[in-house]
Amino acid sequence: MIVFSQVNKFYGDFQVLKDINLTINKGEVVVVIGPSGSGKSTLLRCINHLESISNGTLTVNEVSVSDKKTDINKLRKEIGMVFQHFHLYPHKTVLQNITLAPMKVLGQSDEEAKKIAMKYLEKVGIAEKANALPSQLSGGQQQRVAIARGLAMNPEIMLFDEPTSALDPEMIGEVLDVMKALAHEGMTMVVVTHEMGFAREVADRIVFMDQGQILEEAIPAEFYAEPKEERAKLFLSRIL
Ligand code: ADP
Numbered sequence: 001m002i003v004f005s006q007v008n009k010f011y012g013d014f015q016v017l018k019d020i021n022l023t024i025n026k027g028e029v030v031v032v033i034g035p036s037g038s039g040k041s042t043l044l045r046c047i048n049h050l051e052s053i054s055n056g057t058l059t060v061n062e063v064s065v066s067d068k069k070t071d072i073n074k075l076r077k078e079i080g081m082v083f084q085h086f087h088l089y090p091h092k093t094v095l096q097n098i099t100l101a102p103m104k105v106l107g108q109s110d111e112e113a114k115k116i117a118m119k120y121l122e123k124v125g126i127a128e129k130a131n132a133l134p135s136q137l138s139g140g141q142q143q144r145v146a147i148a149r150g151l152a153m154n155p156e157i158m159l160f161d162e163p164t165s166a167l168d169p170e171m172i173g174e175v176l177d178v179m180k181a182l183a184h185e186g187m188t189m190v191v192v193t194h195e196m197g198f199a200r201e202v203a204d205r206i207v208f209m210d211q212g213q214i215l216e217e218a219i220p221a222e223f224y225a226e227p228k229e230e231r232a233k234l235f236l237s238r239i240l
């Protein structure tokens with residue numbers, strides 16, 4: 001579904017992604033880990049073309065992301081993204097945050113969009129907050145709204161960039177539970193996270209990045225028991 005082939009990316013002279021080869025199949029959950037600055041966010045952001053690649057090929061559903069003829073809006077409809085800092089519209093209610101894109105981009109009626117939004121708010125367990133403003137919610141609740149907002153576009157792929165890193169510890173579980181449920185339903189997911197419990201339970205593969213390179217790809221049981229790469233060992237010893 002997502003194929004990186006010899007992808008490189010530069011910011012000026014600085015090479016942020018180096019020879020990335022990575023294939024993510026439909027229904028797979030891939031967890032990306034690695035030190036700060038290793039290129040994890042950039043890797044994710046290239047998938048929905050928030051960043052462009054410098055060379056190589058990157059395809060989503062066999063469509064090249066960097067091809068000038070590619071309809072980027074269509075591509076983005078297929079891909080939901082959840083960020084570390086939620087990115088909700090502060091002056092819109094929870095419900096409005098979720099219905100905005102489906103009405104604008106998918107052309108749903110107000111009524112239809114609300115119905116779908118409520119379905120996803122129920123799914124993430126906060127239907128009762130539909131008319132609240134984001135500032136009236138806890139961080140964990142805001143992140144669950146952000147996930148519901150992504151799902152309301154009915155995407156084929158969900159990208160998560162450190163979705164629990166900004167949360168107080170007691171709120172991490174409620175967000176991971178929503179993500180686990182999504183994974184068990186067969187959603188294709190690429191998740192940057194250092195939450196090992198989550199990775200062990202639902203990841204099909206761990207991708208370890210360092211300095212712009214993928215140094216190791218392994219199933220979680222193998223990776224966490226004994227990573228092959230020295231830098232991965234060192235990294236794990238620091239975060240665990
Ligand atoms: P990670 O998510 O693993 O922490 P990032 O993908 O955010 O890593 O960043 C990788 C590297 O690219 C970092 O050294 C960062 O400073 C650099 N970088 C990220 N965005 C930009 C940008 N817009 N311009 C220049 N350098 C950037």
Ligand code: MG
Pocket residue numbers: 040041042161
């Ligand atoms: Mg990052």
